Amino acid sequence: MSQDSLLNPAGPDEASSSLESAGMWKAWVVLCIYESQRMGLTPVSTAQLHVILYLANTLADLFGVTRVRGRVLKRGLYPFFPDVQPEVDRLAFAGVLVIEHVEFGAKGHLAAHYALGERGGQIGQAILAHSMEAQRTAQLLRELVCACFGRFLYERADIGAIDANYGDALVLDGEVVDFSEWRSDNKNLGLARLLIEKLRALRPDAQRDGVRLYCDYLDKALDPA
């Protein structure tokens, strides 16, 4: 896999199956694992990876980052992108990521735990050097992985029911959660901004504190005690 294919600009949501979109997903996955490893938080499980990628897409506007995907199928306990998983697997087979161990769940479900492979570090650095957008994306993912792993994500990834977008009762199971069609549709971002506004007296930083406050919300909603 060449770095060019990782760095192709994102296409519209409709082109998610295109090479460009696949390339952007790979770049996001590599950056996510790269930042997780840098922060001492690898290995990252399949469920954790998909939750972080989903949250990063919903909160991308806070960091001025162009999201890769504005929709996810509502099915299961946490957001999962079925078409992204093959890209993750390809990265692992290519040695960019390594699978540190595999958990065998019920009914033949497998959960791989990923870390950065030998080539992953170089590719991560190349992506970061490529553009300011890549650096902002890395910053978003860094804040996100630290905010999630410091709290709920080590123990559970089932954020579906309490995530503002995914848990919306108006979207039925099996329907598409669309948080990009209209600005007001992205309820995660709306909640993050509401929290920033409520805590304005503390002069929050809109970018990083927006991410941290939304993750704090998830943590409190998952564990009310």
Place this chain on the structure above:
Amino acid sequence: MSTSTITVTGLGGANQQAVAAVVNNGAAVVSVADVGTKESFLDAWTRRLADHARLLRAKGEALPHPVVLVYVPTWAQVGKDLGWDRRPMLGSRLADPLSGTFGVGALNAGAFTKPQSVLDVRDVEQTIAQAGLGSCLTIALMSTTELWIWMQGLDAEVQPFQKPLDDALALLDLQTLEDKLSEFYEQVARQTRTWWKDAKKRITVSPPEAIVQNDLWLYLLGAYAERAKVKQETGIGNGRADLTLTPDPSRALDSSAVFELKVTRDCHTPKPGTKNLTKISLEENIAWIASGVQQTAAYRDHEKLDGAFLCVYDFCAGNRSELEKAVQDSSLQLNVIGHRYWITASNEEHRKHRFPLSQPAASAAKTKTRRKSRGTTPPVSAMPPTISPAQPPQNKP
């Protein structure tokens, strides 16, 4: 704000009670710096260890062994290399037992910890030496009432910062902040090493304001992290305040403040590869001070803060009274708390400033030599007159 007063609508699956809980307790989440930075680590762990000590005091329990956290940017690799235990959730729950924990980390929670507990100060020192962590920021909770912070690590010659922990926290008012600035000057700023590039020529490091500001930021974070947000470069109006201090909502009687830092110096620091010194005149320095007074007053009024401080770190030779007068006169006009802190460039200068003699040592030595050469002893009446405090000593490093 009570939980019942918060109602959010149009936010999909958001859990109302959890939203209210974040609003009510969000101060701990709002950050002072990007994740993984020294400042963020210091803020989070000072707050956490102070809270942990408070919990132990409330339960009437003691802390049998120290708790030590060391900031290492590459903590994951260092922790692995040391063969220590990975504890990703360390510190995420206040009630978790921490006694005897020695960890390296960079995040607000989580660390690699030494498998064996550290028992006492000697054990802590040995661990730091063996792990090669002597130059890293170190935070140690030594008892339920005492927190120590080594900003530059145990091996640095800078004094550690001792933070008493007390349930009856005194009111944080503007006078307390003013005293803290004086303490910073005495303990950190009156040193001759890290802020000078060439002390003999009075050339500062570059950019001096950023370096002074960062040191003061760390100092205030260490002092007040558990009760206030101390932030750097907060955007206010059309500008950015150097430092702001905002009390947590639970400390409503504490004062908020903005700090504007200015550096006055005799010359600009030459760019790398050049030796040309560009002089800075007295008038330019005075104008610089005046701009600082206006800035800090504007930030205070724009954000409705309780106080505005102007801190002038004066690197100029001679401890000049004109600069002191400029600070006081301009501060008075806009109700700003202005202070000038003279930065000495040598131990000799420090001694002369703090322990002035009626006869300067240099001229005394000269007189002595002259006397020796003449072989006579002059009468006491021939000694030079006493220097008045207003007259700047002739400092020529």
